[in-house]
Amino acid sequence: MVEIEVVHAAEDRQVLLAVTVPVGTSVREAVRLSRILEQFPDVDAETCVLGIFGKVVADADLRAVHAGDRIEVYRPLLADPKEIRRLRAAKAALARQRNP
Template sequence: MVEIEVVYAAVERQVLLAVAVAPGTSLRAAVLASGMAAQFPGVDLAGCPLGVFGKVVADADARAVQAGDRIEIYRPLLVDPKEVRRLRAAKAALAKQQSL
């Protein structure tokens, strides 16, 4: 068996589960077998992006787990970070202009 960790961070809480899976198990299959669905019933584990140690994996169904992997389940962004920065810069420029 291969020892791995599966991690998911929701807004209100984070869960890390230690799991033992058979060698050759895909990342996606390991996540589905981890029991994370019971912790977060609303999360689409079959379709969400996955990563290992902070690096997104392009094909989680094809990549096999390796001993010690920390599989991270990513949730969709609520707001585009570039858009937030643009709005913040515009607000700062307006405040600077009004103070002159």
């Protein structure tokens, strides 16, 4: 058995759980075993993006957890950061044209 932490932060609260799982448990299975997502019914355990200590795990169904890992369940982005930067740059360019 290995001890890990599973954490998820919603807009209004965050939950961190200490969990003991069998050796060889995948990252996604560890999230399921923690039952953390029962507290966040809007998050889909099968499709949510997962990470360990701030780094996204490419294949959470295959990557095994290690003792001391902190698995993070990420929220979906509300807006595309590239699109926001593009809009901000367009707004700045327009402001420069109006006030040379």
